[in-house]
Amino acid sequence: MSPLLQVKNVTKKYGGLTANNAISFDVAENEILSVIGPNGAGKSTLFKMIASFTPTTSGEVIYQGERISNLKPHIVARKGVVRTFQETTIFKSMTVRESVVVAQHLRAKASLAGYFWGSKTAKDDVTAFEKYADELLEFLGMSEIAGEQASNLPQGSLRALGIAIGLATDPKVLLLDEPFAGMNHDETMNMVNLVRSVRDERGVTVMLVEHDMPAVMNISDRIVVLNFGEKIAEGTPSEIQNNEKVIEAYLGSVDDEIGM
Amino acid sequence: MLGFTSKQLIGVGIFLFMIFIGVPLIIGATGRWDFYFTLTSVALLAIASAGVWLTFYIGRINIGQGAFALIGAYVSAILVVKAGWSFWISLPAAGLFAAIVAILIGLPILRLRGVYFAMITLVLTQVVTLTALALPITNGAKGISNIPLPSGISLFGIPILPDFAGMENTKLAFYYTACVIMILTYAALYRLVNSRLGHLCRSMQQNEELASSIGVNISYIRIVIFAISSFFGGLGGAMFGSIAQSVYPSSFQVADSVNFMLNCFLGGLGYVFGPMLGTLVLYFGWDLLFEFGKYQMLIYSTVLILIIRFLPNGLLSIRIGKGGDK
Numbered sequence: 001m002s003p004l005l006q007v008k009n010v011t012k013k014y015g016g017l018t019a020n021n022a023i024s025f026d027v028a029e030n031e032i033l034s035v036i037g038p039n040g041a042g043k044s045t046l047f048k049m050i051a052s053f054t055p056t057t058s059g060e061v062i063y064q065g066e067r068i069s070n071l072k073p074h075i076v077a078r079k080g081v082v083r084t085f086q087e088t089t090i091f092k093s094m095t096v097r098e099s100v101v102v103a104q105h106l107r108a109k110a111s112l113a114g115y116f117w118g119s120k121t122a123k124d125d126v127t128a129f130e131k132y133a134d135e136l137l138e139f140l141g142m143s144e145i146a147g148e149q150a151s152n153l154p155q156g157s158l159r160a161l162g163i164a165i166g167l168a169t170d171p172k173v174l175l176l177d178e179p180f181a182g183m184n185h186d187e188t189m190n191m192v193n194l195v196r197s198v199r200d201e202r203g204v205t206v207m208l209v210e211h212d213m214p215a216v217m218n219i220s221d222r223i224v225v226l227n228f229g230e231k232i233a234e235g236t237p238s239e240i241q242n243n244e245k246v247i248e249a250y251l252g253s254v255d256d257e258i259g260m
Numbered sequence: 261m262l263g264f265t266s267k268q269l270i271g272v273g274i275f276l277f278m279i280f281i282g283v284p285l286i287i288g289a290t291g292r293w294d295f296y297f298t299l300t301s302v303a304l305l306a307i308a309s310a311g312v313w314l315t316f317y318i319g320r321i322n323i324g325q326g327a328f329a330l331i332g333a334y335v336s337a338i339l340v341v342k343a344g345w346s347f348w349i350s351l352p353a354a355g356l357f358a359a360i361v362a363i364l365i366g367l368p369i370l371r372l373r374g375v376y377f378a379m380i381t382l383v384l385t386q387v388v389t390l391t392a393l394a395l396p397i398t399n400g401a402k403g404i405s406n407i408p409l410p411s412g413i414s415l416f417g418i419p420i421l422p423d424f425a426g427m428e429n430t431k432l433a434f435y436y437t438a439c440v441i442m443i444l445t446y447a448a449l450y451r452l453v454n455s456r457l458g459h460l461c462r463s464m465q466q467n468e469e470l471a472s473s474i475g476v477n478i479s480y481i482r483i484v485i486f487a488i489s490s491f492f493g494g495l496g497g498a499m500f501g502s503i504a505q506s507v508y509p510s511s512f513q514v515a516d517s518v519n520f521m522l523n524c525f526l527g528g529l530g531y532v533f534g535p536m537l538g539t540l541v542l543y544f545g546w547d548l549l550f551e552f553g554k555y556q557m558l559i560y561s562t563v564l565i566l567i568i569r570f571l572p573n574g575l576l577s578i579r580i581g582k583g584g585d586k
Contacts, residue, residue, distance in 0.1 A: 051473065082474070103463075
């Protein structure tokens, strides 16, 4: 089976600094793939390039046989590759439900003028969005906080809201940026189950950047390890745990790193 | 009805009654005919302010509405005086022209955010003023004067709008015209804000990155909104030129642009009808303080600062508070 998404020799340079150097790997349909590495390894930059939030210096990202790097982010989102952000990036003064309704923009059938005049298609859209928002929040176990203003939510719920917003776009590939950061063990386990059910029940391919090693080992089908902008390893969690380069990368910087 | 609560409908009813029947009655009883001109000005400035409010709605501080009002005034004046168009056709044409200019200017500058966008728009008014001084068609510093009053319109021999020149009381006619256009503007604005387009604007106002990650074409919506905003500016400006029967490069200045923005702040950025109230209060407030002579500006600015400091959500936040009509 050909891979759903291919990262091919992707390089990003900021002036003299190389954030990512010739990174290549494939993402298979329906897998959960984690990108890990010490701080500054270039994980976030890589995600930004996959979602086309920043152009590549060279190399390309291929999705379903089509090049998606260096396009506008909303076009890549339209194709089904959607990125979520860390918890501060939300619609602060919207409620949870409003955020999820607005995030279904891509599913809209009516034109902007249709919305203005209140055409039938537009009304049907809104009804469908609200219905799906309720379903989605139910699925994510967020029905109880649907009416809460996003700015009043605790961190864990914000993370879930980020995922809800991402899922509302009906993505094929969801890129999660540190979904477990700052969570305690129970919250992390809930989130791990949630991410897994997103893949299992919704058929969404998930890529995540994460620091929480136990969670990563638990959830991932495969792991890509970056260090100083280079890919140093790729494989299943057990392969990665026994990879010498990976151990060196982490242990070699134990002081300023997460201390694994 | 139409998704409004009965309370809102009553409010709108009272408002319409006041401006179309109440105000003329009061003015007739007191004999203060000059109030028509004041209130007409408020209505027109409120139309332009509505545009500024809309750009706030996508998270952009717009201090350039004076530029578009001036463009609208000139386009209408030139079409009426030099091309012999009817004023009523020149009015939407002025709005459209302002919108087209906004698209051309907006393409490069709408990428900017925050204070950078604000600074560029601040310069726009001056640029348009200088352009009007330089171009032959705008007649330089002399401007365009003796603009004829709006002529009548009839369709298949049935008069729809009377000829303003043949009227005894053009003040009242202009007042009604301005009020009708203002109401249409705010109805359109209300509809826009409460439609899905409004929700997309809110998503952009709150987080452009996230908005684009959910597939919103943010640059397209920014342009559309800026064009609509400037359309309102052009419309207000064109009406103004017609009432004053003249347009000069100084008809709208940087100070006017700043006032359009202040109207929005004062009324409340969270409420569609904020700029309307803001314009009314600001316009009358300035006049009422006239008695203080040289202290007029001092008192005026102090009050403004206090209001912005203690009522950051504008005057409407006092009455409506949380969860009122947006």
